[in-house]
């Protein structure tokens with residue numbers, strides 16, 4: 001783990017990086033365009049006549065930790081599902097490190113091979129951990145690296161053990177999922193996403209199915225990932241204390257768009273939008 005001082009230095013470094021790029025993006029003649037790790041541009045999504053996302057613009061910097069909060073049904077999971085290409089937007093574009101996950105340079109749809117190459121840069125962990133019950137922990141962790149990334153078994157096992165240590169479960173390599181607690185299974189699910197070396201990790205309510213004590217273990221693992229790796233995190237959570245502590249930026253969702261965003265301190269202590277205040281009151285009262 002990084003010490004508190006190192007972590008604040010890291011944040012300082014990251015916020016300087018933003019300021020620099022914004023300066024360059026403004027007046028400099030040889031302006032270097034900011035490369036977002038993930039970028040939604042005017043994205044709308046409807047299910048039938050129900051518009052769930054409305055002209056959404058959202059950008060995440062490489063290494064940035066962004067948390068989406070907001071009322072149930074406001075569209076947070078939909079954002080993550082679109083980023084994982086589990087659903088397609090009705091309008092707009094989504095780019096991962098500058099490459100559209102929807103269109104090629106001629107504005108035509110991507111081939112399956114192009115799509116899978118780009119989507120591999122993203123990993124996702126869901127509320128339900130979805131481990132394969134008939135495979136051991138180690139077999140769960142090496143399956144995708146050996147098939148999708150074509151790593152040798154030895155290479156995949158070595159990497160799996162690194163991430164098992166990171167989530168504190170190296171002694172469970174030979175266990176089956178049913179022999180683990182919910183919190184342990186979720187930590188394995190996080191390790192399983194990390195062995196694919198994603199540059200962006202999407203976490204959707206990963207503690208909602210867990211008792212508070214087990215949720216705490218899982219959140220500790222996410223804190224480690226946040227502090228020790230340069231992966232971009234896009235997190236959806238109802239754990240406000242965690243959101244406040246781990247995020248570089250909080251985006252507040254309501255009815256399919258971002259109504260307010262900023263550093264956690266600002267959102268939690270001086271929210272500007274009335275709907276943000278109402279939402280925070282309703283969740284912080286519980």
Ligand SMILES: Nc1ncnc2c1ncn2[C@@H]1O[C@H](COP(=O)(O)OP(=O)(O)OP(=O)(O)O)[C@@H](O)[C@H]1O
Pocket residue numbers: 047052070071072073074075076077078079
């Ligand atoms: N496949 C689908 N078909 C029809 N409607 C859908 C589908 N997926 C989501 N929706 C609707 O889109 C809206 C946004 O859903 P979404 O799951 O993104 O909300 P959310 O912000 O993640 O909510 P929660 O906090 O409860 O998880 C909801 O009204 C939901 O019913």
Ligand SMILES: [Mg+2]
Pocket residue numbers: 076077078205236
């Ligand atoms: Mg959701």
